Amino acid sequence: xxxxxxxxxxxxxxxxxxxxxxxxxxxxxxxxxxxxxxxxxxxxxxxxxxxxxxxxxxxxxxxxxxxxxxxxxxxxxxxxxxxxxxxxxxxxxxxxxxxxxxxxxxxxxxxxxxxxxxxxxxxxxxxxxxxxxxxxxxxxxxxxxxxxxxxxxxxxxxxxxxxxxxxxxxxxxxxxxxxxxxxxxxxxxxxxxxxxxxxxxxxxxxxxxxxxxxxxxxxxxxxxxxxxxxxx
Amino acid sequence: xxxxxxxxxxxxxxxxxxxxxxxxxxxxxxxxxxxxxxxxxxxxxxxxxxxxxxxxxxxxxxxxxxxxxxxxxxxxxxxxxxxxxxxxxxxxxxxxxxxxxxxxxxxxxxxxxxxxxxxxxxxxxxxxxxxxxxxxxxxxxxxxxxxxxxxxxxxxxxxxxxxxxxxxxxxxxxxxxxxxxxxxxxxxxxxxxxxxxxxxxxxxxxxxxxxxxxxxxxxxxxxxxxxxxxxx
Amino acid sequence: xxxxxxxxxxxxxxxxxxxxxxxxxxxxxxxxxxxxxxxxxxxxxxxxxxxxxxxxxxxxxxxxxxxxxxxxxxxxxxxxxxxxxxxxxxxxxxxxxxxxxxxxxxxxxxxxxxxxxxxxxxxxxxxxxxxxxxxxxxxxxxxxxxxxxxxxxxxxxxxxxxxxxxxxxxxxxxxxxxxxxxxxxxxxxxxxxxxxxxxxxxxxxxxxxxxxxxxxxxxxxxxxxxxxxxxx
Amino acid sequence: xxxxxxxxxxxxxxxxxxxxxxxxxxxxxxxxxxxxxxxxxxxxxxxxxxxxxxxxxxxxxxxxxxxxxxxxxxxxxxxxxxxxxxxxxxxxxxxxxxxxxxxxxxxxxxxxxxxxxxxxxxxxxxxxxxxxxxxxxxxxxxxxxxxxxxxxxxxxxxxxxxxxxxxxxxxxxxxxxxxxxxxxxxxxxxxxxxxxxxxxxxxxxxxxxxxxxxxxxxxxxxxxxxxxxxxx
DNA sequence: TATGAATGAGGTTTCATTCAT
DNA sequence: TATGAATGAAACCTCATTCAT
Numbered sequence: 014x015x016x017x018x019x020x021x022x023x024x025x026x027x028x029x030x031x032x033x034x035x036x037x038x039x040x041x042x043x044x045x046x047x048x049x050x051x052x053x054x055x056x057x058x059x060x061x062x063x064x065x066x067x068x069x070x071x072x073x074x075x076x077x078x079x080x081x082x083x084x085x086x087x088x089x090x091x092x093x094x095x096x097x098x099x100x101x102x103x104x105x106x107x108x109x110x111x112x113x114x115x116x117x118x119x120x121x122x123x124x125x126x127x128x129x130x131x132x133x134x135x136x137x138x139x140x141x142x143x144x145x146x147x148x149x150x151x152x153x154x155x156x157x158x159x160x161x162x163x164x165x166x167x168x169x170x171x172x173x174x175x176x177x178x179x180x181x182x183x184x185x186x187x188x189x190x191x192x193x194x195x196x197x198x199x200x201x202x203x204x205x206x207x208x209x210x211x212x213x214x215x216x217x218x219x220x221x222x223x224x225x226x227x228x229x230x231x232x233x234x235x236x237x238x239x240x241x242x243x244x245x
Numbered sequence: 246x247x248x249x250x251x252x253x254x255x256x257x258x259x260x261x262x263x264x265x266x267x268x269x270x271x272x273x274x275x276x277x278x279x280x281x282x283x284x285x286x287x288x289x290x291x292x293x294x295x296x297x298x299x300x301x302x303x304x305x306x307x308x309x310x311x312x313x314x315x316x317x318x319x320x321x322x323x324x325x326x327x328x329x330x331x332x333x334x335x336x337x338x339x340x341x342x343x344x345x346x347x348x349x350x351x352x353x354x355x356x357x358x359x360x361x362x363x364x365x366x367x368x369x370x371x372x373x374x375x376x377x378x379x380x381x382x383x384x385x386x387x388x389x390x391x392x393x394x395x396x397x398x399x400x401x402x403x404x405x406x407x408x409x410x411x412x413x414x415x416x417x418x419x420x421x422x423x424x425x426x427x428x429x430x431x432x433x434x435x436x437x438x439x440x441x442x443x444x445x446x447x448x449x450x451x452x453x454x455x456x457x458x459x460x461x462x463x464x465x466x467x468x469x470x471x472x473x474x475x476x477x
Numbered sequence: 478x479x480x481x482x483x484x485x486x487x488x489x490x491x492x493x494x495x496x497x498x499x500x501x502x503x504x505x506x507x508x509x510x511x512x513x514x515x516x517x518x519x520x521x522x523x524x525x526x527x528x529x530x531x532x533x534x535x536x537x538x539x540x541x542x543x544x545x546x547x548x549x550x551x552x553x554x555x556x557x558x559x560x561x562x563x564x565x566x567x568x569x570x571x572x573x574x575x576x577x578x579x580x581x582x583x584x585x586x587x588x589x590x591x592x593x594x595x596x597x598x599x600x601x602x603x604x605x606x607x608x609x610x611x612x613x614x615x616x617x618x619x620x621x622x623x624x625x626x627x628x629x630x631x632x633x634x635x636x637x638x639x640x641x642x643x644x645x646x647x648x649x650x651x652x653x654x655x656x657x658x659x660x661x662x663x664x665x666x667x668x669x670x671x672x673x674x675x676x677x678x679x680x681x682x683x684x685x686x687x688x689x690x691x692x693x694x695x696x697x698x699x700x701x702x703x704x705x706x707x708x709x
Numbered sequence: 710x711x712x713x714x715x716x717x718x719x720x721x722x723x724x725x726x727x728x729x730x731x732x733x734x735x736x737x738x739x740x741x742x743x744x745x746x747x748x749x750x751x752x753x754x755x756x757x758x759x760x761x762x763x764x765x766x767x768x769x770x771x772x773x774x775x776x777x778x779x780x781x782x783x784x785x786x787x788x789x790x791x792x793x794x795x796x797x798x799x800x801x802x803x804x805x806x807x808x809x810x811x812x813x814x815x816x817x818x819x820x821x822x823x824x825x826x827x828x829x830x831x832x833x834x835x836x837x838x839x840x841x842x843x844x845x846x847x848x849x850x851x852x853x854x855x856x857x858x859x860x861x862x863x864x865x866x867x868x869x870x871x872x873x874x875x876x877x878x879x880x881x882x883x884x885x886x887x888x889x890x891x892x893x894x895x896x897x898x899x900x901x902x903x904x905x906x907x908x909x910x911x912x913x914x915x916x917x918x919x920x921x922x923x924x925x926x927x928x929x930x931x932x933x934x935x936x937x938x939x940x941x
Numbered sequence: 942t943a944t945g946a947a948t949g950a951g952g953t954t955t956c957a958t959t960c961a962t
Numbered sequence: 963t964a965t966g967a968a969t970g971a972a973a974c975c976t977c978a979t980t981c982a983t
Contacts, residue, residue: 048962052967070392073305077953087969089955098953156388158450160303169454195473197465203447203457204466207439214442215435218390222401230433237427237436237469280942287943309978319944321980330978512983516946534856537769541974551948556975620852622914624767633918659933665926667911668933671903674910679899682854686865689899697893698900701933705891744963751964773957783965785959794957 056094058084060108063101068149072102072157102157106164109150113141114171127187128239131205135231138209143227148213155214177202192239208234288326290316292340295333300381304334304389334389338396341382345373346403359419360471363437367463370441375459380445387446409434424471440466520558522548524572527565532613536566536621566621570628573614577605578635591651592703595669599695602673607691612677619678641666656703672698752790754780756804759797764845768798768853798853802860805846809837810867823883824935827901831927834905839923844909851910873898888935904930 062084066075077098081088095101123130142148158165180202187193198204212227219225294316298307309330313320327333355362374380390397412434419425430436444459451457526548530539541562545552559565587594606612622629644666651657662668676691683689758780762771773794777784791797819826838844854861876898883889894900908923915921 048967055968068391071303071305071388073303074392076951078951088953089969090967092954093967152387152391155384155446155450156303159301159384160306165450166454169451173451174454195465195469197468201440201462201465203443203462204440204469207443208433208436210446211435211439211442214387218387218397219401219405222398222406225435230435233427233429233433234436236429241427284942308976313945320978321944322942324979325942512946519947532855535767535769535852537767538856540972542972552974553948553976554946557946562974616851616855619848619910619914620767623765623848624770629914630918633915637915638918659929659937661929661932665904665929667907667921667926668904668930671907672897672900675899675903675906678851678906682851682861683865683869686862687870694897694899697891697897700893701891701900748963772955777966784957785965786963788958789963 055084055086055090059086059091059094060105063105064109064146064150067102067105068146068153071153072098072160099161103161103163103167106150106154107167109147110168110171113147114175118175127183127190127192128235131183131235131239135209135235136228139228139231143209143213143216149217151210151213152217176206180205187239194240195238198238205238284326287316287318287322291318291323291326292337295337296341296378296382299334299337300378300385303385304330304392331393335393335395335399338382338386339399341379342400342403345379346407350407359415359422359424360467362415363467363471367441367467368460371444371460371463375441375445375448381449383442383445384449408438412437419471426472427470430470437470519548519550519554523550523555523558524569527569528573528610528614531566531569532610532617535617536562536624563625567625567627567631570614570618571631573611574632574635577611578639582639591647591654591656592699595647595699595703599673599699600692603692603695607673607677607680613681615674615677616681640670644669651703658704659702662702669702748790751780751782751786755782755787755790756801759801760805760842760846763798763801764842764849767849768794768856795857799857799859799863802846802850803863805843806864806867809843810871814871823879823886823888824931826879827931827935831905831931832924835924835927839905839909839912845913847906847909848913872902876901883935890936891934894934901934 059080063075063080065083066080069075075098077088077091081091084091091101095104123133125133142151154164154168158168181199184193184199184202184205188196188199208230209227212225212230215225216227291312295307295312297315298312301307307330309320309323313323316323323333327336355365357365374383386396386400390400413431416425416431416434416437420428420431440462441459444457444462447457448459523544527539527544529547530544533539539562541552541555545555548555555565559568587597589597606615618628618632622632645663648657648663648666648669652660652663672694673691676689676694679689680691755776759771759776761779762776765771773784773787777787780787787797791800819829821829838847850860850864854864877895880889880895880898880901884892884895904926905923908921908926911921912923
């Protein structure tokens with residue numbers, strides 16, 4: 014709200030050393046972009062740090078002090094970028110999710126069999142979500158959603174409803190092509206993604222008790238839906 | 246586990262005034278059992294109230310003041326039953342979950358086809374968990390697990406590992422009896438319960454955006470695993 | 478708002494020493510009143526301390542920390558009696574002013590010449606307001622009034638409008654009796670009290686530069702209105 | 710007093726760009742005087758803005774950010790003109806009051822009857838103080854005086870003591886000429902100006918409850934001192 | 942055993958001041 | 963000279979915990 018989600022990584026700009034030499038020579042625009050870049054860097058550092066802390070401790074137990082320390086900025090600096098703790102949390106979710114959604118929606122239309130498409134999606138999910146901070150973010154949203162309706166709404170609107178719609182389209186295509194037998198599956202695309210969600214939650218909670226081979230689980234699940242395959 | 250198992254309702258209850266004079270007349274045992282009963286009642290009220298509050302707000306954002314108010318006791322009273330907020334939370338999970346597990350493990354061995362058994366379990370789950378406080382408790386554990394390893398451990402040990410083991414046994418039986426085709430399913434019993442978990446989470450987060458017919462979804466899922474049925 | 482302005486000084490109650498002996502023997506009511514008395518004492522101490530601090534520094538520059546320290550209580554204790562700093566300030570004004578107004582309005586109807594009555598009032602004012610904390614309170618209200626409309630409103634309603642009305646009645650009586658020549662004075666009773674107000678403000682601001690004999694000034698002012706007197 | 714007396718408007722103004730290239734062509738003196746003029750303008754804007762803000766919120770509650778915004782300068786610019794917030798406030802009072810005092814003291818010696826002179830003064834006061842920012846400044850000084858002895862001292866020295874002295878002289882003249890009967894009035898010139906002060910305070914605090922016709926009140930007050938008049 | 946007033950550490954937020962550009 | 967991003971001390975307020983009653 015204060016700034017705008019300048020998530021775009023400032024290109025071609027390096028944080029110059031503080032020495033007086035850095036000031037000498039250099040176009041005005043360069044200097045300006047340098048300043049702006051520094052600000053963007055700081056903002057990115059705050060976002061990064063906040064994400065880590067919120068994931069590790071949840072919203073209420075996270076201290077702005079710790080976020081500031083981790084981001085290497087002063088406490089007050091956070092308030093130059095975010096109105097308060099709550100809106101920082103809400104923006105955070107947007108900042109992290111929006112680029113992912115954008116990347117996915119601008120992807121070239123997938124080709125191949127429906128199974129291949131779903132597999133591509135699953136593989137993408139495993140690489141980009143399941144074993145990254147974004148996976149933990151999903152758990153965080155599950156955790157804090159009820160207290161942050163704005164977050165739950167946003168997540169539903171941007172991710173869940175789109176994902177469900179996409180999955181339903183794929184399932185219907187699969188049914189039409191005869192790849193999927195279960196016609197009713199189109200009514201509950203949730204079934205298609207349920208194991209993926211479970212994998213994400215499992216990793217945060219029970220990984221140390223019993224590691225879960227998410228990739229293999231998803232493959233087994235797809236076998237269930239598309240029928241068993243021969244090759245690995 | 247730390248405190249007394251005051252779950253048993255003690256009989257012979259009488260309400261006495263607090264003053265020392267009130268001690269005159271009345272059997273000691275009656276008074277004692279009275280006190281014990283009152284204490285048990287209070288403890289139960291605290292547990293109940295704490296559960297509601299923790300579910301509604303999460304651990305960190307819950308105030309002991311609110312728990313006390315909801316339970317109808319003074320704040321100090323909570324400390325007569327629980328060491329502190331953290332251990333109250335940890336015990337709470339045990340207190341709520343243990344009886345459920347006990348009931349399930351002492352159930353008469355199920356009979357009928359594997360599908361019938363799984364359906365019985367699913368129906369039970371829908372009735373006893375999905376649309377009750379206990380469903381929210383699951384989400385609470387997902388939310389707070391990373392900050393309460395003891396809770397995650399307990400939940401894994403008492404619920405998850407047993408549930409997984411039970412499901413695996415059922416799946417293997419289903420495979421042996423030819424009811425289930427997918428042999429690999431036994432390696433990931435999580436797949437069997439994933440939609441149930443998703444249903445629970447969906448209800449807390451997205452019910453108002455798009456209500457989910459959990460019962461029907463589970464039926465479709467079972468059709469996927471056991472093959473489509475003819476009758477409803 | 479939290480408690481109620483229990484300004485009445487708790488009668489016949491002494492703050493007992495903390496030693497265990499103090500608990501021994503004593504009726505329930507006595508103990509209760511003791512507790513209540515302690516609370517009232519603390520509240521009074523907070524009010525007293527807050528008044529001092531607000532007068533000395535103004536609203537914004539006063540630290541609750543200092544109030545607590547001066548009152549001999551912990552910071553949190555203040556919040557058991559007042560919702561927040563603002564409402565503490567607003568209640569404070571009421572707490573201090575209400576008893577004064579009550580005392581004045583329940584006074585026996587004054588007798589004697591109008592001049593005598595005004596003199597009695599002036600003398601009362603000098604004794605009870607001009608050289609006490611309440612005088613400083615008037616300056617405080619002048620200072621903070623614009624930022625605290627509630628305070629200005631209250632002060633106007635309870636003190637100013639009543640005072641103006643009372644003065645007008647007196648002036649009209651004086652005119653009717655021939656003690657006052659200036660008929661127009663009844664239109665501006667403010668003129669009658671203006672020097673008293675000035676005296677109060679002068680004392681806080683300029684006393685050390687040039688002490689002002691308020692009593693004498695008021696006498697000269699009355700001479701102006703009622704005509705010169707012979708005796709001192 | 711801390712900074713330069715940049716009140717004198719320097720002539721020969723020109724606007725130059727900041728870049729080194731811009732220095733080519735153009736007299737040095739012109740540039741310098743331009744800068745000085747700009748600086749003086751900025752300083753005046755800051756003073757103006759600060760006055761508004763301090764009057765509206767008091768010293769402690771006023772933010773330099775708001776002053777800067779209102780003055781149309783950056784926050785840092787304020788520090789080029791004033792050492793810090795406190796000394797800005799203290800200088801402010803001087804800056805606003807000094808020209809008023811200067812104008813009054815360089816006025817041609819008043820003529821006519823004493824009443825006429827006092828009336829001229831009162832009329833001047835009503836026009837220049839009572840209904841302007843300067844009236845609010847008086848209330849501000851009353852409000853902040855105790856926390857800013859330097860301000861109270863300055864105000865006493867420059868305004869109050871001179872005003873009192875002037876009034877006393879006028880009163881003594883009035884007594885000598887027989888216009889004023891009350892000889893003791895010379896001992897308390899405060900009485901003469903008290904209603905004017907009250908009018909100023911009344912307008913800030915109670916105008917919306919009960920508007921006060923200050924001009925008429927002052928006339929009635931003068932009637933009291935000089936004896937009733939016949940004409941309007 | 943039960944109470945709830947009192948505590949004070951610790952959290953969020955503000956804002957005067959600095960300083961690299 | 964002018965800027966405004968950054969700082970961090972210091973303010974307000976909350977709430978888990980204690981303890982006299």
